[in-house]
Amino acid sequence: MTTEAFKIDKINRRILEVLQLDARISNIALADAVHLSPSACLERVKKLEQQGFITRYLGEIAVTKIAPLLESYAEVTLSNHRPEDFKQFHAAVKAEKAIVQCHKVSGRYDYLIRIAVRDMAALSRLTDRLLGAGIGIAKFTTVPIIENPKPFGGYPLEELLDGA
Amino acid sequence: MTTEAFKIDKINRRILEVLQLDARISNIALADAVHLSPSACLERVKKLEQQGFITRYLGEIAVTKIAPLLESYAEVTLSNHRPEDFKQFHAAVKAEKAIVQCHKVSGRYDYLIRIAVRDMAALSRLTDRLLGAGIGIAKFTTVPIIENPKPFGGYPLEELLDGA
DNA sequence: AGAATGGCGGAATATTATTCGGTGACCGCA
DNA sequence: TGCGGTCACCGAATAATATTCCGCCATTCT
Numbered sequence: 001m002t003t004e005a006f007k008i009d010k011i012n013r014r015i016l017e018v019l020q021l022d023a024r025i026s027n028i029a030l031a032d033a034v035h036l037s038p039s040a041c042l043e044r045v046k047k048l049e050q051q052g053f054i055t056r057y058l059g060e061i062a063v064t065k066i067a068p069l070l071e072s073y074a075e076v077t078l079s080n081h082r083p084e085d086f087k088q089f090h091a092a093v094k095a096e097k098a099i100v101q102c103h104k105v106s107g108r109y110d111y112l113i114r115i116a117v118r119d120m121a122a123l124s125r126l127t128d129r130l131l132g133a134g135i136g137i138a139k140f141t142t143v144p145i146i147e148n149p150k151p152f153g154g155y156p157l158e159e160l161l162d163g164a
Numbered sequence: 165m166t167t168e169a170f171k172i173d174k175i176n177r178r179i180l181e182v183l184q185l186d187a188r189i190s191n192i193a194l195a196d197a198v199h200l201s202p203s204a205c206l207e208r209v210k211k212l213e214q215q216g217f218i219t220r221y222l223g224e225i226a227v228t229k230i231a232p233l234l235e236s237y238a239e240v241t242l243s244n245h246r247p248e249d250f251k252q253f254h255a256a257v258k259a260e261k262a263i264v265q266c267h268k269v270s271g272r273y274d275y276l277i278r279i280a281v282r283d284m285a286a287l288s289r290l291t292d293r294l295l296g297a298g299i300g301i302a303k304f305t306t307v308p309i310i311e312n313p314k315p316f317g318g319y320p321l322e323e324l325l326d327g328a
Numbered sequence: 329a330g331a332a333t334g335g336c337g338g339a340a341t342a343t344t345a346t347t348c349g350g351t352g353a354c355c356g357c358a
Numbered sequence: 359t360g361c362g363g364t365c366a367c368c369g370a371a372t373a374a375t376a377t378t379c380c381g382c383c384a385t386t387c388t
Contacts, residue, residue: 008230016230019223023187027345037368042345044366053226058316059183060220066172066180067324073269073276090313097323102314105237107307112237116319118327143271149254150266152222155280159261160231163282191376201337206377208335 006051011036013157015044016053020154023057068118070144074127075109077139085136092135098126109139170215175200177321179208180217184318187221232282234308238291239273241303249300256299262290273303 008016014034018025025033031041048054063069078085086104093102093113101114117123123142131137156164172180178198182189189197195205212218227233242249250268257266257277265278281287287306295301320328 016223016225020225021220021222023221023223026343028343038344039346039348039369040367046346053229054223055226056185056224057187058185058222058224058318059180059187059218060222061180061184061319061321062217062219063319063321063324065217067321069319069324073267093314097317097320098328099314100319101316102312103237103309104311104313105307106310107305111313112307112309113314114316116324118324122328141271143269143276145267145276146270147268148266149268149275150257150263150277152265152278153261154222155225155227155233155264156261157225157227157231160227160233160280160282164262164286190374192374202375203338203377203379204336210377 006047006053008053008161012044012048012053013161015041015048017154017157019045019054019057020157063116070117070119070123072115072123072142072144074113074115074143075139075141076111076113076137077109078111079136079138081110088135089137092130092133096126096130098122109141115142170211170217172217172325176208176212176217177325179205179212181318181321183209183218183221184321227280234281234283234287236279236287236306236308238277238279238307239303239305240275240277240301241273242275243300243302245274252299253301256294256297260290260294262286273305279306 011034015030018030018033027042027045028038030045031038034041036044045054076089078089089111090102093099093111098115098117099113100116103112104110105112115123115126117126123144127140127142131140158164175198179194182194182197191206191209192202194209195202198205200208209218240253242253253275254266257263257275262279262281263277264280267276268274269276279287279290281290287308291304291306295304322328
C-alpha cells in the first residue's frame with residue numbers, strides 16, 4: 001500500500017474543531033474534550049499534522065496595541081492574463097512584506113490582497129511602488145478596513161463535512 | 165499608577181514574530197530563539213498573553229483535504245446606515261456559521277465578508293437566505309476565491325513598529 | 329551612596345508529552 | 359465458524375517541558 005486515504009471521523013473532526021480555535025490546548029485537555037486517552041489523542045494529532053490536515057499553528061497578535069496599523073484590502077486587476085503575468089505578480093506579492101495575504105479571485109478583479117501598513121502615507125507609497133514596478137497592474141483599488149465585527153471564527157467543519 | 169504601559173522591546177517583538185507563525189513552539193525553543201532563559205522567556209509570553217498582545221492561538225486546517233470547500237468573499241452594501249442597521253447586520257453575521265469573518269470597510273461597499281460553504285449551490289442558498297432575511301442588505305456581490313498565491317505570512321512587525 | 333524595582337538565570341518541582349507493551353474489536357478469508 | 363492480521367485504544371513508565379522560586383545584578387530614584 002502507498003499513501004492511505006485518511007478517515008476524518010467524528011473524533012478527528014472534533015479535534016480539528018478544537019485546535020482550530022485553541023492551538024495551544026494541552027494534549028491532556030484535548031484528550032478529555034474528545035473523550036480519548038492522552039496517548040490515543042496524541043497519536044491522532046500527530047497523524048493529522050503529518051498528513052497535512054493541520055498545516056500550521058498561528059498566534060494572533062493585537063497589532064493595534066503595539067503599533068499604528070492601517071489594514072486594508074486591495075482589488076487588483078492585471079493588464080494581461082498570460083501565465084507569465086500571473087507568475088510575475090505572484091512573485092512580487094510574495095516579496096512584499098506589507099502584503100500579508102493574497103487571493104486570486106473570480107469577479108470584477110483578478111486578485112484580492114490584504115495589506116498591513118502604518119498609515120495612509122505608507123499605503124500610498126506602497127501603491128505607487130507597486131504601480132511603478134512594471135508588474136502589469138492595470139487597476140489597483142484600496143479598501144481600508146474600518147472595523148472587524150466578526151473575527152475569524154474557524155471553519156464550520158460539521159456543515160462542510162456533513163453537507164448542511 | 166494603575167495599568168502600566170507595556171514595553172514592546174526588541175525581545176518582545178521577536179517573541180511575537182515567532183509565535184505569530186509558530187504558535188506551538190516549545191518555550192525552550194522559543195527562549196533559545198530570542199536568547200533568553202526559559203524562565204525569563206515564559207514570563208514574557210505570559211505577560212504578553214495577559215495584557216492582550218497575544219489574543220489567541222489558531223490551528224490552520226487544510227479544509228480542502230477533508231471536505232468540499234468553496235471559499236469566497238462577498239461585498240455587502242446596506243440599504244440604510246443608521247446605527248441599528250449596522251447592529252442588525254452584525255448580529256446576523258455572527259449567527260451565520262458559514263460567514264467565517266466580517267470586515268467593515270470604506271469604499272464602494274460597506275462590508276467585506278468571508279464565506280465558507282461546500283459549493284455554489286450552498287452559496288446560492290446562503291445569499292438567498294441573507295437577502296430574504298430582512299436585514300437591510302441592498303447589494304450582495306460574491307467574489308469566489310480561486311487560489312491562494314500567498315497564505316497569511318504574519319504581520320511585518322518590524323516595519324510597523326519602527327516605521328518603515 | 330543606599331534602597332527599591334524589575335528583569336534575569338538557574339535549580340527544584342509539577343505537569344505534560346511521548347513511548348511502549350498489552351488488549352479487544354473488527355475484518356477478510358479459509 | 360474459527361483463525362490470523364490489523365488497527366485503535368488504554369494505562370503505565372519514562373522523557374521532556376512548563377512552571378515556580380529564589381538569589382543576583384543593573385537601573386533608577388531618593
